Amino acid sequence: MTKPDISIVICTHKRPDMLKDALSSLIRQETDGEFTYEVLVVFSSCPIEQELIDELQQQTDAPLRAVMQTRPGQVAARNLGLDEAHGEWIANFDDDQIAEPYWLKELWKTAVEHQCECVGGALQLHFPDGCDRELTPKMQRMLGATVPWDTVRPYTDQQGPGSGNQMLHRRVFEKLGKYDESFTLRGYDTDMYRRIRMAGFKSWFNPRALGYHVTPSSRLEDQYFKETSLHNGWSFSRRDQLERGSLKTLLIAAARAAQSALLIWPGLLVSRISGGSSDNIDRPIQLWRNEGYIRCTLHALSPKMFPQRRFFDRYEFRPEVRMAKLAKASVVTEPVTTQA
Template sequence: MSSPDLAIDVSVVVATFNRAAMLRETLRSLVELETDGAFAYEVLVVDNASSDNTPQAITEFAAVDRRGSAVRVRGVREPSPGVSHARNRGVGEAAGDWVAFHDDDQVADPRWLAELVALAKRRSALVVGGAVKLKLPAGAKEPSARYLRQMLGEKVGMPAEQPFNRRQIPGAGSLMIDRGVFDHVGLFDTDLEIGGEDADLYRRIRAAGYEAWYTPKAIVHHLIPAKRLDSDYMRWTAARHGQHVALREFLDWGPRKLPLVMAARLGQATINYLPRYLAARLTGDRDGALAARCLMLRSQSYLAKAWRLLLHGEGQQGAADAALSLREGRERLVGGQAPEAETPPRLVATGPQE
């Protein structure tokens, strides 16, 4: 917690695991944030039991001559594995009245936090989020299909300031919440190992009556290593999406209405995604074919998870859930097992946004 002589308005929480190289890029951007003299912020890194040199990276930026515009940079270690455990530890340790979340594989635009603070004041909102754009390896081609970019983390289809809604939801990579909201709706669900913990939190925020606002001016850039552009990674991500969407809709609609939603999802896959896949294959549109295939896989994963939820409820985790564990999947598919393996790409700006 904060010392009595420190006045901190916003705590920027960064949960990290075995990404020391990327973390340095992240911290370099976070200590260069503009504040317009309107607020003071700290950077709080939650090391989720990393085995690389993450502690050294935190120590480097905690030095007085490296912390830049931040009041301080500090780290805590959270031994329980999983991003929800790490983010919840961050909320508990945060000194600010506001908690902003930023991922360890992103770099923030200098105006990122100032724009979130301004949006919260302008809209009298207790939950605000911003834009995510992609930073690809030098020479890599930006995926042309919208869904592929969404799976890589880009926020698409939101060109103007607007409230979030059931379809357009905030992600925890660019999100700021008044800490009192957590007292009302609870923290991140630590049982959601396949991901979707931010969507679940927003579901509870929305159900509690809070209006969350988005601004395209608060920008973070998601660093995309080359391995994340592989089709295997895309398919794994699509399957994860299907599972956590199924859980969210089970909690939203309940077991009586969920079969109707399942039928609509099946119809969508049959009438929309399958023809799109066949058309893309015929025209040689590789991105379009991969996107449609991933959408069909998402539907398949959704239906399988929804069926298990109807039979067993939300408490039972099956083998398919374990296979889609966010932490274990990243280790296997992106190469996080070796220290420093997920190094940041040499950055180039992506092309025009849709």
């Protein structure tokens, strides 16, 4: 079989309902005869997922393949997808997203017209019925929404594509290597974009390459924002260590500590005393990010002095802990019935 132009790589772990919706949108992508594509699913030995993939293979002419994940962690799954993909281009997608039929076509068009090796699209949030929480722009970005640009334009140093809606040419990985698995959960795509910018590859954004990020009610709770913020702070620290070095990262951590103590905490206290909206948690988000940054900077500086095992395990910084927790949460129990 002739190799496809594009491999859509989607990684999943025991979310068959979400996976079905995502794959149903991917196997019906429009090509207008301009390119060919395949869909590659990296899954974690879940029989339901395998059955779903087998079922969908009978419903589409688009090549749909599956490969079982061999090592824990989302980033390891991404890298396995790179190894197994057949296309010259790798289009990353997430199992909790739904693509418009023209999504891939718009990514392809942008790559061809602008001769770039990296292209990304837009993601809008799809909320459950009855969602009434007011979300600030910062909270929306944490849930996966992309920057609100409405024109095709190049990315900047500060704004780049996320791994959920992104297409990269193989030349990128041949020159830069795979995703850095030391990021474990978040920040690996930001790190890759940092390397892409440093290497001089061109990157463009197309708002018409549109997908929808399914946002369950559990992600609208404060605890989700807290865990995500801590992970973001951790990834920011890892990125700065790689780009700026240990000393500058330590100075930044000290500045973040001062910011938390002198600016954010007093502002948060005044807001609560004055009866500010409890839905707006932008200040706590910044506090949690700073905490994650400081903790992980100290841990990198001296793991023996700052082991923080309980903190890392609690917030799933180790991929094996996250995989075990996800597996436990995915177990379905039979309802208990009583006889009259």
